Amino acid sequence: MAWSKPVMAALPFIVNFPTEHYRVKTGMYVKTFNLFDLISWNLPLTFTLLPSPEFQFFSATKENLIQLTIRQPGLPTIKMITEAGIIGKVGFNSAGVAVNYNALHLQGLRPTGLPSHLALRMALESTSPSQAYDRIVEQGGMAASAFIMVGNGQEAYGLEFSPISLRKQVLDAKGRLVHTNHCLLNHGENAKELDPLPDSWSRHQRMENLLDRFDGTKEAFSRLWEDEDNYPFSICRAYEEGKSRGATLFNIMYDHARREATVRFGRPKDPDETFVLQFDDEDKRSALNAKL
Template sequence: MIKQIECKGTPYEIGLTHGTSASEEITRSIDFYASLFQKTSNRDWSQVTETANTFASLIQEKWPRYYDEMKGIADGSNRDVLDIVALNVRTEIAFGQFSDGCTSLFWHTPNHEWLGQNWDWQKAQAPNLIALTIHQSSLPSIKMITEAGIIGKIGLNSAGVGVCLNAIRAVGLDYGKMPVHLGLRHVLECGSTKEAVEKLEEVGMASSAHMLIADGTGDAVGLEFTSSTFARLVSDDKGRIAHSNHLLAKHDGAVEPEWLADSPKRVSQMRRLAEKSDGEVGWKEFSGLFEDENGFPVSICRAQVGDSTIATLFNVVMDLKAKKAVVRMGRPSETEETIHLDFE
């Protein structure tokens, strides 16, 4: 069963609870990424943390709350703080060597503001996922599914703001800007989509990704970014935004090597499935879209078999108007465990 952890207090205290409660998962997560970095880029963990140190100084200077939380996680799990920083900037350190895949969808309906995604990654990392609740002074409370040790991931907050993540492999890295996973945490501390998007565009992002950001009012933006560009995707005439793992908007000067050949197929399939839906879209109808196996194993509901090296590790469906979410662990067509995240 996925470990559920509730944290509150100062940034350091929040991190200390996280680190103490998830020390085993954090150690396994570090081992997982150490092996992956060695395999994909021939770098040992000491070289990885050396790169993380470049970001550590930036985080300590620009976002000291986040650094203090990472320090608490490190102390709670008996790790060096650079181990925890490395987890939180693993997207930037990887620099295109590896990335998790995903398919996401927002759908505004008369009675619901649906936001959901399948998160696809290597099955070996599944035991290191945790459900994290964070209560902070003067900021919205947060509920998210994250990799142990990482302070920002996929979820929603008590203000009704939710965020999903799609990895993008556009070339470019800026050590002076905000890492992707800190950007996700930034979103989850905002009171609206507008505030979240404007804050990210103001600080700038260190590498490339897509964040699907929405709130309970129906305001949604698919925010694509590289280390030097931003582009906003807005809802279509049916109130929907779908995304996968490639840039959909024009980004001047961006270089994006082909990565997951199935990415265009998945986003097209999600749009086709949504278009077929008639009448009111409830939880059953919306969540069912993520069970699709067209193109198996490289489908929306992905499996780690054959040439597919990653699988869907969880599905999350949020109803932002109601400020609640349902998380299905494992492939949603073969759910292993269901947990509920809500603020009621």
């Protein structure tokens, strides 16, 4: 084979480092980034953080996803769905703490804040949502504009980060916490969103409407993420050439009573694979050693 062939094949994947460094410096965003619908429902059955279109991105990204288990002396065992090489993403730990993540489109960054994945990892190494909050705030919050949700079977909250401020989202009067890809909290007139995803509002409203009819069962909760209203820009998102570039890559539902998570790869309406994340005896011994 002529050397020119692999060179041409590699060109689309070469990183333009000056451009990427400029983006890091100025806080530029990727328009079709991690698209999540997140929800917490305060039930004995489950506190769930569900990425919906669970984790939306370009379909090719699915090939990069892995299930990762991390055991560290004196810390909770972590189980998460991430991309190879990313140290903190969407998952939960043997102390019962779960995290999720939403991209927001605001220009700029907080120079003293943590990189997004380090903040997520810090939360996953915590023994309670309250501890995660204290640790992240103590470290200056998150550098990028983003939203994270942290919770266990007893408490849940969301944190919205902008270059200007940090705001905390709490459960509403019905015990719910719902978030998509636009700011719900006031960060001041200088924190302006840049070209937010137009379907973020419709997905947020649709989820709240579905929750008004939610009967509280785990089965019904699972079906929320199969909703195709406003297809292909639905909660269960789909790729459609020339219209929708993103699709649901996976969905994860945490059951804190059992300390397990059900993962559906692909669109929840018709998943490619379904499996359950559970902690084994070694994980439980690790939690015991960490006094969890």
